[in-house]
Amino acid sequence: MASESTAKTDTSITEHLHELVLNSSDVEDFLTELAQVSARNLSEPGDEMLCAITLLRQRKAATVASSSPEAKALGLLEHQFAEAPNLTASTTRETVHVPDLGADGRWPEYSAAMAAEGVRSVVALPFHLEGETKAALLLYSRRPNRFDGRVLEFAEDFVSQTSLALRLAVRFAHYSETAANLRATLESRTVIDMAVGIIMAQNRCSQHDAFEILKTASSTRNSKLHDVAAAVVNALGQGPARTHYDG
Structure with missing residues (x-):
């Protein structure tokens, strides 16, 4: 079970997640940090937790982040099965808990493949996102019944808080992309206006x-x-066209 030393308070977790959103360069970077934070918070000395984050779009799953290369390999292994905890959790948006892969009969082929990799228990926790995009956080342990009781409650609470941070990260990425597109449009428009002015003067x-x-x-x-306009400006002897938006 998660010890008190590793289980952060709700306030400290929320603050840390907000810091991740603000300090991450993009959503993929944020998710990688998130997977590592998740694994650290639920691991104990001598009992490392493995974490992978999967994204489901148009019923096709992909592992987009992981806490380690081994966790990534397990996440990729999940995608080889038409039915598995990650797909079930993502589509139903409900937690899927497999206490003991050796005793679970829901996904026999999946359970056998995971057991062959040394995994004994799994929990898949869905993120609560906006729109059609669905995602889940997957936790793997080499111990059976690893996610019973307080550990599962802590994991569900952690993902609940994480969902808000992830929504913010996605929104920030969207706004950054929109701002970059607007900047490019304004710069292109300025070069065109310069070229029009030159043509007006010449003709x-x-x-x-x-x-x-x-x-x-x-x-x-x-x-x-834009390319023709830039050529007109360059032909005037001004060199590469600069705009008011250049850094």
Whole structure:
């Protein structure tokens, strides 16, 4: 069972998860840290816990993070079976507990494969995410009945808190991607505006006519409008076009 020294309070766990969200460079980095934190919090001296995180999209599962290479191998082994704890937990969004693989008859082929790897007990805990994406945290132990009582309660509470942090990480990643796309759009727009201004000055034409000239050149050369605009700016002798958004 998880000892008091390894089981953090709800407050400290929440704070640590928030730190992970803020300090991780991307969602994959966050999930890897999360798998390692999960394994550490539930392991005991001489009884290392193995943790893998699987993602389910369009009924296809993939291991996206793990606490160790051995945990990753076990997560990949899960995907070789059409029915296994990770798929059941992800689709039903309910905890799946296998106290003793040697005595469980729900997934005989799966149980035999895991037992051959030295795994004796498994628990799959679903994350509560938004939308169609489903995921589960998998914990493996070489001891039977490893997740009984307080350990299972602690694991379920940990995943419940983790689900909120994971939702935040996914949202932050979405906002960062959106901001990057917006920045690229603004930079592209600025180069095009510069090129239009040059064409207006060179041809003494209106803004509309200058833009049409740029569009025609883009179509004729079968090149992107931004690339043609950059070529116009560079041809003026200014070198690579810089924008107000360059660092």
